[in-house]
Amino acid sequence: YxxxxxxxxxxxxxxxxxxxxxxxxxxxxxxxxxxxxxxxxxxxxxxxxxxxxxxxxxxxxxxxxxxxxxxxxxxxxxxxxxxxxxxxxxxxxxxxxxxxxxxxxxxxxxxxxxxxxxxxxxxxxxxxxxxxxxxxxxxxxxxxxxxxxxxxxxxxxxxxxxxxxxxxxxNQAKKQKRSMKETTMQVVDYVVSGSRAGVGGFGTGVARGAYEEALKYAAETEVDGKLLINHEWAQCALAEMYKNVAVSRMSYVETNYANGMYGMFKALQFKPVFYYLKYMPAPIIDKFIQPFMNLGLTTWLFRKIMFDWQKAEDYQCTSGWASLSKFTATDAGVRNCQLALELMGQDGLRHDMRTEKHLRDSKLLQIYEGTNQLNRLNLFKCLVGRGYPQAQAFED
Ligand SMILES: Cc1cc2nc3c(=O)[nH]c(=O)nc-3n(C[C@H](O)[C@H](O)[C@H](O)COP(=O)(O)OP(=O)(O)OC[C@H]3O[C@@H](n4cnc5c(N)ncnc54)[C@H](O)[C@@H]3O)c2cc1C
Structure with a gap:
């Protein structure tokens, strides 16, 4: 949020x-x-x-x-x-x-x-x-x-x-159960499952910013003798923008839910860990727990749990949902900026109206954290094609 x-x-x-x-x-x-x-x-x-x-x-x-x-x-x-x-x-x-x-x-x-x-x-x-x-x-x-x-x-x-x-x-990956390539994929998937949900949050924010600018403009501006907000075509555009914000928000909330259940934040669902982090005073952590962090055994234990015990369907779920959120919300961000500009006409192009800034900002979101094309393919790989051995993603 x-x-x-x-x-x-x-x-x-x-x-x-x-x-x-x-x-x-x-x-x-x-x-x-x-x-x-x-x-x-x-x-x-x-x-x-x-x-x-x-x-x-x-x-x-x-x-x-x-x-x-x-x-x-x-x-x-x-x-x-x-x-x-x-x-x-x-x-x-x-x-x-x-x-x-x-x-x-x-x-x-x-x-x-x-x-x-x-x-x-x-x-x-x-x-x-x-x-x-x-x-x-x-x-x-x-x-x-x-x-x-x-x-x-x-x-x-x-x-x-x-x-x-x-x-x-x-050298470190050799100690894990899976191959180097698979373990690398787990590392990457842990990262992008969190970060793509974050970019989904950015896309939602941009979509909301553009919507709010457009709504304010429509409520204050007269076109053909009546307020823009009372023109049916403007109402349809605003409803579409509202829907884009709501759907985008749901997509990143759902992704974070998946991360909490099956991804990086899974450990926090384990009650002793949750209460330990919530109530343990920092000086005690510094004095008694910190030295354990530097032991090879601690890294070994965490990697055992988070890599070796992670099921393939777990990282497919988090990675697939993260991709879904990333392209849904960032496409919605760009779309809402375009709708807002159409609604505002030449006024929307002025720097002080901010909508043109939102548009310039939002375009970048479709590119980083994996382009939206890549994320569509990743969603296909993780959630659509996985039940079909004959389906081959990333082959071209
Ligand atoms: C503002 C901004 C910030 C960034 N920040 C970071 C950062 O902090 N760290 C970092 O490491 N990188 C960062 N990047 C880089 C970003 O991750 C890359 O731009 C992105 O991965 C796309 O790579 P590319 O630009 O080389 O495009 P290319 O890989 O050249 O792709 C060009 C086009 O071809 C498509 N394409 C390519 N390969 C395939 C394929 N196999 N199947 C289907 N389509 C394909 C792409 O979807 C795209 O449309 C940032 C980029 C931007 C714009």
Missing amino acids: AREELASQCTGMANLIGVHYLGVATICASWNMRLMNQVMRDTAEGEKTGDPCLISLAITEPGAGTDVEEVELVARAQVSTHARRVEGGYVVNGRKIFISNGHVSKWHMLCAYADLDNPAESMVMLAVKNGTPGFSFGRTEHKMGQKGCPASELIFDDCFISDDLVCFDL
């Missing part, structure tokens, strides 16, 4: 905050408890001192966008960010582009590949902090909307990342 509320006013601001949680979700989805403890403590410290410590997620490369968002496609992606195994860590070379919050984040969750010819089996997820030798920022993109949230280029030039900052790689 918070994302919807923010996006109803400014999707750039909503994304500035939302993308940080994409970074957070990525660390959490790897269930690397030691690294989670380290990076999240930096973030909490930033909150206390008023010096924000944001986290970005860097996957997209100049030659690979959609391909690296979907495990089925990664195998044929033209990736170029290479993580070479050396003693004590990895040396990274390559570039990432269109990374939201890149320039304003302190930590960057980086996806690189140990074998560029076999990316599906060799993804390496690393936590990179600003100031690491060999890591620098390139250009900031001049994009059509969401200008409050910078999209950055990240450059890695013989950048050494030590083993303690390796979030997930083949």
Whole structure:
């Protein structure tokens, strides 16, 4: 709801905050408890001192966008960010582009590949902090909307990342029950099931913002001697916009319900965990629980539960619903902006009416977090075609 509320006013601001949680979700989805403890403590410290410590997620490369968002496609992606195994860590070379919050984040969750010819089996997820030798920022993109949230280029030039900052790689995946490719898919699905629901919230917010602008305009503006709100065609347009907001909201609420039942937030449904987090004072957690976070055993246990014990139908459900919400709400956002502009005529084009800003902002939502085409295919794969062995998704 918070994302919807923010996006109803400014999707750039909503994304500035939302993308940080994409970074957070990525660390959490790897269930690397030691690294989670380290990076999240930096973030909490930033909150206390008023010096924000944001986290970005860097996957997209100049030659690979959609391909690296979907495990089925990664195998044929033209990736170029290479993580070479050396003693004590990895040396990274390559570039990432269109990374939201890149320039304003302190930590960057980086996806690189140990074998560029076999990316599906060799993804390496690393936590990179600003100031690491060999890591620098390139250009900031001049994009059509969401200008409050910078999209950055990240450059890695013989950048050494030590083993303690390796979030997930083949060595770690070997300890899991499933193959490297399947475990990578679980990590990705945990992340996008949460983040695509969030983008669904953005889409709903934009749809609502455009609807509210149009409604206010229709209630105050006369056309042909009577208020616009009393013209039947305008009433139909407003009803359509209202429906778009309501359906979009239901889609992300339903997705979050699926995440709570079968996805990343499942652990919170376990009553002892729920009450422990709710009532345990922070100093006690710091003193007695924190040391356990750094034990390899803790990561092993969480990965056992969250990876090995997760059923295929669980991640199909959360991933499928997340895709549904993402394209339903973001398409509705763009559609409501168009309807609002049609209703407002030339007035809608003025910057001070805000509808044209909503339109520019909303178009970006259809592209990131997997384009809406990709999300339709993912919904097909997860929820429609799964009962039909002859149905093959992502084959072209
Ligand atoms: C504002 C903004 C912020 C972003 N933030 C981030 C970020 O924080 N981190 C990050 O890593 N990335 C980020 N991205 C990148 C984003 O995830 C990619 O733009 C997206 O994955 C699409 O990739 P692409 O632009 O390379 O398009 P392409 O992959 O080149 O796709 C072009 C077109 O082809 C279609 N297409 C491609 N492959 C297939 C296929 N197999 N089947 C069907 N259709 C296909 C696509 O749907 C699309 O219509 C951001 C992008 C934007 C615009």
